[in-house]
Amino acid sequence: MDNGLYSVAQIRAIEGASAQATAEGEAGEAGSLMRRAGRAAANLALELIGTAREESRLRPVLVLAGPGNNGGDALELAANLGEAGVDVVVLHLAGSGPSSPEAAQALARARASSANFADVAPDVREWAMVVDGLFGIGLARPLEGRYRELVTAIDRLRCPVLALDVPSGLDADTGAVVGPGGVAVRATHTITFIGDKAGLHTGEGRDYAGVVHVARLGLDTAAFEPPRARLAGPSLFAAHLAPRRQNSHKGQFGDVAVVGGAHGMVGAAVLAARVALHAGAGRVFAVGVDAEAGPQFDPMQPELMFRTSAAFDTDGRVLVLGPGMGDSSEAMRVLGHGIDGASAIVIDADGLNLVAASTALQERVARRQGGTIVTPHPLEAARLLGTSSAEVQADRLGSARELARRLQAVVVLKGSGTVVAQPDGEVAVNPTGNPGLASGGSGDVLAGVCGALLAQGWPAWEAAIGAVWMHGAAADRLVEEGVGPVGMTAGELPKAVRAVLNGLVSEAGANRS
Numbered sequence: 001m002d003n004g005l006y007s008v009a010q011i012r013a014i015e016g017a018s019a020q021a022t023a024e025g026e027a028g029e030a031g032s033l034m035r036r037a038g039r040a041a042a043n044l045a046l047e048l049i050g051t052a053r054e055e056s057r058l059r060p061v062l063v064l065a066g067p068g069n070n071g072g073d074a075l076e077l078a079a080n081l082g083e084a085g086v087d088v089v090v091l092h093l094a095g096s097g098p099s100s101p102e103a104a105q106a107l108a109r110a111r112a113s114s115a116n117f118a119d120v121a122p123d124v125r126e127w128a129m130v131v132d133g134l135f136g137i138g139l140a141r142p143l144e145g146r147y148r149e150l151v152t153a154i155d156r157l158r159c160p161v162l163a164l165d166v167p168s169g170l171d172a173d174t175g176a177v178v179g180p181g182g183v184a185v186r187a188t189h190t191i192t193f194i195g196d197k198a199g200l201h202t203g204e205g206r207d208y209a210g211v212v213h214v215a216r217l218g219l220d221t222a223a224f225e226p227p228r229a230r231l232a233g234p235s236l237f238a239a240h241l242a243p244r245r246q247n248s249h250k251g252q253f254g255d256v257a258v259v260g261g262a263h264g265m266v267g268a269a270v271l272a273a274r275v276a277l278h279a280g281a282g283r284v285f286a287v288g289v290d291a292e293a294g295p296q297f298d299p300m301q302p303e304l305m306f307r308t309s310a311a312f313d314t315d316g317r318v319l320v321l322g323p324g325m326g327d328s329s330e331a332m333r334v335l336g337h338g339i340d341g342a343s344a345i346v347i348d349a350d351g352l353n354l355v356a357a358s359t360a361l362q363e364r365v366a367r368r369q370g371g372t373i374v375t376p377h378p379l380e381a382a383r384l385l386g387t388s389s390a391e392v393q394a395d396r397l398g399s400a401r402e403l404a405r406r407l408q409a410v411v412v413l414k415g416s417g418t419v420v421a422q423p424d425g426e427v428a429v430n431p432t433g434n435p436g437l438a439s440g441g442s443g444d445v446l447a448g449v450c451g452a453l454l455a456q457g458w459p460a461w462e463a464a465i466g467a468v469w470m471h472g473a474a475a476d477r478l479v480e481e482g483v484g485p486v487g488m489t490a491g492e493l494p495k496a497v498r499a500v501l502n503g504l505v506s507e508a509g510a511n512r513s
């Protein structure tokens with residue numbers, strides 16, 4: 001399965017090579033890429049309309065065709081839908097310049113079909129579907145004027161919206177709406193061509209793209225330079241999902257010490273520690289930096305061992321440094337000691353803010369030998385990069401890569417479509433999770449899962465991807481069970497994470513036997 005996320009530049013290069021091969025007479029699938037794109041999109045549209053209620057099949061489909069080749073795809077789709085007997089209305093917004101030969105052919109085919117061309121969108125309240133073929137990867141500036149009005153009008157409709165290649169107005173590389181002050185089509189489905197694109201899965205992308213379908217148009221992307229980004233999934237960490245041997249003991253599954261829990265913030269460390277147990281760590285310590293603060297015992301999770309940092313030996317233990325740690329001198333001491341030590345570490349929350357405030361600490365992180373995962377949300381990433389969270393969000397992949405390069409660590413840039421980046425620029429974008437996670441404490445839970453997987457011997461890259469994927473999948477599972485997204489609490493995640501992890505382990509075991 002190709003889980004690659006291709007940049008716009010890569011898609012253009014693949015397109016160019018394919019056009020060259022066709023020109024040189026190499027056999028490929030019949031028809032130009034645009035013909036194939038239009039056909040694939042029409043088939044998906046028919047499928048989606050077919051599954052809608054019976055009466056909606058009789059309603060017309062509105063096709064919006066823009067001035068470039070994305071518009072050409074839309075015109076091909078219109079011709080195909082017309083041939084299939086669907087009532088189609090086309091709104092074609094031709095540009096001032098000449099269109100490509102393929103787009104001109106598509107226009108001729110659509111005009112010759114039963115599709116009706118209109119100058120303004122007819123006042124039909126109930127469309128079976130709207131197809132967005134205004135702009136694709138050629139979008140160069142924010143949508144204005146007539147385009148903007150159309151996008152705003154589509155937003156008010158209550159029917160399926162199928163975007164071709166990319167929802168118009170969205171940047172396919174970054175997942176940001178092209179601005180300043182831009183708008184984008186909010187699609188229920190996107191059919192994207194040749195290869196999947198990161199911008200459909202991160203930042204604003206998940207809200208605008210809806211369900212993403214990939215139509216490869218008969219091209220073999222394996223023949224091209226592999227993409228530097230992929231969609232995260234269990235295949236990226238399956239090698240570490242080992243079923244446990246009968247003859248196991250707790251020493252084999254590692255110690256996790258969650259260091260944090262300053263006065264008033266003990267809950268953060270307790271949440272991370274609880275989930276570390278549920279994600280399979282052998283022994284878990286909650287280590288407070290404030291001798292005066294916090295419990296000695298967790299009545300809900302009596303398996304946890306409580307210690308204070310001044311009297312705790314961190315050697316040989318995976319450290320989760322930061323949940324509720326504050327910025328006291330003891331917090332700074334234990335953080336520095338952990339960074340200089342040989343154990344694998346996770347730096348989160350207050351730990352990240354302390355690192356952001358000290359270039360010397362950043363250099364010490366970059367020099368570490370043991371595995372290092374840092375888990376910033378966009379504001380923490382902005383502090384570490386010396387920029388704003390808006391800048392981070394404008395290019396989530398670029399920001400995560402830059403931070404990973406500077407810190408020589410695996411970076412987990414959190415948020416919708418979490419981005420996991422390696423120092424060499426390799427990236428995974430996570431498709432699981434939902435807004436039920438947007439409440440206090442869920443980041444502490446993620447840090448705890450990272451720690452537990454590191455303690456079980458997973459390398460930092462796989463541990464980060466696995467933790468992020470399972471954390472999101474746990475939240476999705478809770479939503480399926482009616483727990484959220486509204487009102488889901490971080491404390492409900494540990495048992496769901498355990499269920500997801502055991503499901504994956506037993507699947508992996510079944511595949512091996």
Ligand SMILES: NC(=O)C1=CN([C@@H]2O[C@H](COP(=O)(O)OP(=O)(O)OC[C@H]3O[C@@H](n4cnc5c(N)ncnc54)[C@H](O)[C@@H]3O)[C@@H](O)[C@H]2O)[C@@H](O)CC1
Nearest residue numbers: 015033034037068069070135136137138139140141142165
């Ligand atoms: N060339 C190919 O081989 C293929 C291209 N395909 C389609 O072609 C698309 C790319 O086509 P194009 O490169 O023509 O790009 P688009 O169709 O996305 O748009 C380009 C046109 O829009 C104008 N434009 C850009 N931003 C604008 C704005 N905000 N307001 C007004 N005008 C604006 C540009 O000046 C240009 O005329 C892909 O997304 C895909 O849908 C597919 O058919 C697959 C194969």
Ligand SMILES: Nc1ncnc2c1ncn2[C@@H]1O[C@H](COP(=O)(O)OP(=O)(O)O)[C@@H](O)[C@H]1O
Nearest residue numbers: 377414415433434435437438440441442443444
């Ligand atoms: N809308 C969302 N969709 C998917 N995941 C989300 C969403 N909002 C938050 N999350 C996830 O929830 C966690 C929140 O972490 P963080 O912002 O550090 O919260 P906290 O400070 O409460 O621990 C991260 O893993 C983040 O990716």
Ligand SMILES: [K+]
Nearest residue numbers: 135164166168
């Ligand atoms: K589009």
